[in-house]
Amino acid sequence: MDKKQRIAIIGSGSWATALAKMLMHNVEGFNWYFRSEDNIKLFKKYKHNPKYLRAVEFETERIDFYSDINEIAENSDILIFVIPSAFLKDAVKDLTVDISQKFIVSAIKGIVPDDNTIVGEFFHERFNVPFESIGVIAGPCHAEEVARELLSYLTIACPDIKKARQFAFNLECPFIRTHISEDIYGTEYSSxxxxxxxxxxxxxxxxxxxxxxxxxxxxxxxxxxxxxxxxxxxxxxxxxxxxxxxxxxxxxxxxxxxxxxxxxxxxxxxxxxxxxxxxxxxxxxxxxxxxxxxxxxxxxxxxxxxxxxxxxxxxxxxxxxxxxxxxxxxx
Missing domain, CATH: 1.10.1040.10 (N-(1-d-carboxylethyl)-l-norvaline Dehydrogenase; domain 2)
Structure with missing residues (x-):
């Protein structure tokens, strides 16, 4: 994993927007998935998320927007999922691209209903992603304070500490500091x-x-x-x-x-x-x-x-x- 790998954000809410703001400080460009093509058009026109954290402006020329989950998965190496857990299964039901060799990051903080598994377990069981390639973003951190660039701390958890540390570099910026952990179960269940x-x-x-x-x-x-x-x-x-x-x-x-x-x-x-x-x-x-x-x-x-x-x-x-x-x- 290195900074040349293409990062994708899957989700378009306030926390996804906050994570995108962090990435803008560290990478030349990234991919971003919205379900609504209309929201993508509005984002490009006004240079901010039309529904969440609208005060945060983006250089949209550095963002490749997608409304096809298979297309963004195919063109990305790191997938950050920021979809409410209740809707995760529906969001990935049409995902047919093999993501087993990609680095999957959960920024969801929820349990997958019916399966009653944490997000990492869900991707391991459904898409054969090894636990060593699953990361978790934990707080304490509110999107609204990230938008205002107030100093905040994140914990990046992954059984492979090296991958956790490398991924954390993509989020660190003047108002974000990171810590590393191996505890994907504890951090996710605690969240x-x-x-x-x-x-x-x-x-x-x-x-x-x-x-x-x-x-x-x-x-x-x-x-x-x-x-x-x-x-x-x-x-x-x-x-x-x-x-x-x-x-x-x-x-x-x-x-x-x-x-x-x-x-x-x-x-x-x-x-x-x-x-x-x-x-x-x-x-x-x-x-x-x-x-x-x-x-x-x-x-x-x-x-x-x-x-x-x-x-x-x-x-x-x-x-x-x-x-x-x-x-x-x-x-």
Missing amino acids: VIKNIISLASGIAHGLRYGDNFQAVLISNGIQEIKRFVDTVHPITRDIKSSAYLGDLLVTGYSQFSRNRTFGMMIGKGYSTRSAMLEMHMVAEGYYAVKCIKEINERYNVNMPITDAVYNILYENISPSIELRLLTEHLR
């Missing part, structure tokens, strides 16, 4: 569960629980993440590092967190459908909590926060009642 904890944080805020309770909720949340990832993939990891605890903190507290916003709306009495319609964005935690709940049927890890969010979103239990019950399980 998934922190969205669930963030939903709980938002629900609590919507119900007018205060900062004192939020601190207890988040501190119990990192313990819940640790119990789960240590059970599912038991290796030595520092759960206090930024890829785990840092990502949880920014997602649980930040005004930019769509999962916290979604949870806050649920706490205030919105239905899940009305909250989704009003946000116009995908809250990964909504889909993740069902997947993690099903996965945990095999492991029986003590996950009271996850259970509470699941009961609220999928069992239609009153948020005020469920949060009151949850308070008895927190320490």
